[in-house]
Amino acid sequence: MKTSRWMEVVNLCLLSCLLGGGLAYGAEMLLRGFGAISTVQAFKEFGVVVSPHWQEYSEDFISFVNGVGRLYLPVIVGVPLVFLIHFVAIGPKGFEHRGRRISFYGLFTRFLHWMCALFFSLVVVSGLMVVFAKALGGGSLVLSARTIHLFCAYGFMVFAAPLFLIWVKDMFPAPYDIKWLLCGGYLSKRKVEVPAGKFNLGQKMWFWLAFVGGAVMFYTGYVVSGLSLPQAQIAGYVKIHLILGLFIVALFITHLYMSLFAVKGSLRSMISGYKWEEEVRVLHSRMLK
DSSP states (O other): OOHHHHHHHHHHHHHHHHHHHHHHHHHHHHHTTSOOOOHHHHHHHHHHHHOTTHHHHHHHHHHHHHHHHHHHHHHHHHHHHHHHHHHHHTOOBOOOOOSOEEEOOOHHHHHHHHHHHHHHHHHHHHHHHHHTHHHHTOHHHHHHHHHHHHHHHHHHHHHHHHHHHHHGGGOSOOTTHHHHHHTTGGGOOSOOOOOOOSSOHHHHHHHHIIIIIHHHHHHHHHHHHHTOSOHHHHHHHHHHHHHHHHHHHHHHHHHHHIIIIIBTTHHHHHHHSEEEHHHHHHHSHHHHO
16 A cells, blocks of 8 residues: 555644544533533423323333434444555545536536535534534533524535536436446446446445435424424434434535545545546446447
């Protein structure tokens, strides 16, 4: 392996440690003036307000919530670890960024995408803060994260709706998508032309989970925050929200790795609107032809 790649991995690890330490220190400073809020106690107090029978019902529900919540840690640690191993052992796929440029994304599409990316990222981060509320000590930090979570969910849906309409015609599965998967997709370093249109199978999977799954997350979160249904139904929506959230977080991390590290320069296309001919010929051969 080239020394420069090792240095890049080391820098990434150091940056992650610095960011993690900074966030932990900042959270501690913010919470010093506030009392810790137990997640279990918060659910119990919440239940007393919603239903007088909460004490009979809450134990199983809290056990389920805590059980699913414990699965988030392996996801946010395990998925990046797998990609770190891939980056070290195989490395990114590189293309020559010269020659003919091919128009890929219009200005309006790029604007919608970056607005969706901003709100979606904030939704994921704030949602994880709510999931790990007990570890963070509760208090104003977690309450603020919940407010940000709700606000950014509305923001995402506003920009996601028109972007969905623009991209949906190119996002339906096709028979040739299977060959893309068998060739290793983005994770293979080989430059083998695979039959893919404007979007490949990986991008299509992320599209449907992010937009349709995001809509389901928005609706379930809206119902839970409104407290307008019977307690049993609210608990059901919470369960859907937490389970679907696991898959969304996993693919969100995957999308970040693919766009930032797996394919060199791929992020530039969503900034400039253009891809270089070699990249299109390999990754989107049907579109080029």
